[in-house]
Amino acid sequence: MQRLILTLCLYLSTGYALAQPLTTVPQVDLNRYAGQWYEIARLPNVFQRKCVANVMATYTLREDGDIDVLNQCENKDGKIQSAQGLARSTNPPENSRLEVSFFNVLGIRPFWGDYWVIALDDDYQYVVVGEPDRDYAWLLSRTPTLPDETVAKAIAILEAEEFPVDQLIYTVQKPRD
Structure with a gap:
């Protein structure tokens, strides 16, 4: 029995040792970060499962220092879906470490998700966002597209941080009617 417990402890400690801490950028100026961002790519997630195109996020800095979040996307029927949240x-x-909530019950937000900035262009033209468990990641841009070399650089950052980049979904940004 002692051997089983020791083996289990060693296995668990090794597993935790393999998960490297997620690196974030040193500083994010929230005033510069605010505004509209286009999704270039993302890891699949349940809350965006119906999004097929034109995925965008708009961040608005509030007087209290928090950020209003408006996420929008187009579903397969061409309809716009939106979700409002708070960061x-x-x-x-x-x-550089934000948390976001899209669930509000009578002014109470019991659930928050990590939203960590792991790469940010000096001019705030693109950003790579993820969370410590590596289950979620996004590449966002101020424009609907990015040069291939910029996308490759962002993917290399995600890969270096041990995200499953082979699962990335590339977002279609098309003109709206």
Whole structure:
């Protein structure tokens, strides 16, 4: 029995040792980060399963320092779906680790998800976002497309941070009627 417990402890400690901490950028200026972002790619997730094109996020800085979030996408029927949420920094003043909630019950937000900035263009033209468990990741841009070399650079960052880049979904951004 002691051998089983020791083996289990070694296995668990090795598993935790393999998961490297997620690296974030040193600083995010939330005023510069605010605005509209186009999704270039994402890891599949349940809350975007109906999104087939034109995925965008709009971040609006509030007076209290939090951020209003509006996510929009087009579904297979061409209809626009949207979700409104709230984001807040968990590491001010660096602001590279945010958490987001899209669930609100009578003004209470019991569920928050990590939204960590792991790469950010100096001019705030593209950003790579993920979370410590590597289950979610997004590549966002101020424009509907990015040069191939920029996308490759972002994918290399995700790969270096041990995200499953072979599962990325590339977003179709098409003109709206």
